[in-house]
Amino acid sequence: MLKVVLTTGDHDGIGLEVTAKALHKMGPQKGVQFFLWRKDGISSKYLKLIDQKFTRITVDDLEEALKIEGPYLVDIASDLTPAHWVEQTAKACFQKKVDAMATAPLSKTSIKEAGFKDLGHTDILKRVSKVKSVHMGFIGDHFNVVLATGHLPIAQVTKHLSFSVVAEALLHANQVRKSLPPAQQKKPIGILGLNPHAGENGLIGQEELLIFPNLKSFAKEHKIPIEGPLVPDAAFFPENWKKYSVYVALYHDQGLIPFKMIHGQDSGVHISLGIPFVRTSVDHGTAKDIFGKNKANPSSMLDAIRWAIKLARQHS
Template structure:
């Protein structure tokens, strides 16, 4: 069943496809998944869509729970003609400058999986995702730990890295959700080389002034190991990695001393920081950028996926105080990358 709504049409008005006046096909289709139903995902996505308004040659497909907060639907309708359907299959039949709104009874994890499969089948051009908790993924029956693991499984790609683009600096994580006790064992030349390749792919997509700068690779240990006095991972890994970078014409510097790498004076020195574990990169990134900017980009998969750089924030669910800036930037980056 299709329902059409905008500022001049009654919400929930039912119509048939034959009653819709279509125009030429949009060049890009971007799916927006709104994450946990008791998180801020739908709020920030609605606010982002209201802020951005319709984008030239782009059609958005919005996944949200059936019965979502009506105040955010009304906010969307101030800028958009919204057509509500029940499935992605039905959404893909609709052409034109509409926001296609999927009111779904599936789990949020399934929205991501279905959208990713559609990307792989070239039916849509990218995904921008709101936060999805690991608990929600598990409750859906998935074995994956997060968005990245879902995308890795579906893409059948072994090395996928989390990249974060911010106003001040950019970060790529060599490893993701690995316990601190297992980080050293998870690092080897192949892992770092593949992460460096993915970081270089991000570097090349940055504006020219940034893309000309090297990738700064952090050491693992305090003081980057002090030539083996505080751990030997740097001595074992970096000579080979530097040779790999030279052979592949990847501009790289490292190992950088972790506690000094993110001094403000270094932000403009590097195009991207490649950090060796999750918190080594995300603590400074989130401390500096907060919720005002920051986009998560999945690197290494064969399609575009961007996301916010924050969590579900269930403590402020329903309070209408969530900051949409990261979602706004995420959608903009999804469009930008899909057009490259």
């Protein structure tokens, strides 16, 4: 049985709602045991939804939960913070006690309030895994994006960008390319430029001239098909989506504004690249403005759980 752990994120966000709705929609999955972290003492509305499809057993910690075998959904009613749920699950994944984790949205503020220095799940996973670089990858129905830099203030992006930063992102984007259906795998990875008009041969910034000549040799050496620097304001025209297996965006919003505009809440999965286990997530946030209103769309969480299972099967 694959053990897949779901964390439900901020207590006052839509995490539990989208997770319960997603589980209700997908029902039990052959060969998969689900574990669900949630706050102790919550209203039973969403648990009742889960109970329509699953036999649920409640415990109060992960260690206890992992001892339970059989056709149950194991519900962890916890008084730890949601950031601790993520950290404990990541440790269990790292120790191979768990096969995959799918996370509902967690605010960076709540991670800070839990006493952690990490900026997001990605940083928690990187710390637990002790790896040098982790990249955020986003898989969508229309196109896929890998971010070369993460949660970095915009003022620091140019200081941080270098050939080696983009080359590491390219290697992770290539992992995404190789996991795509054969026809898509053949398409190059499109790497965006940084400046307006991709620098226009150095007239509007030097970053493209500093990064891309080396990147092209690096890609050739690693047999990775690439194109770039793509002109950022034209790269995401719909007619270009099918030209590239993956886009590499140089900073967070360069890739996520188009990705979220197009995929909205209807699809889109976030995959952590560079950690030694499977972690997927939604492509939206905590949506506190609609907390408790039963308005949250669970499609991204449903995709995140499906991808966690698919990737865990490939890993096992």
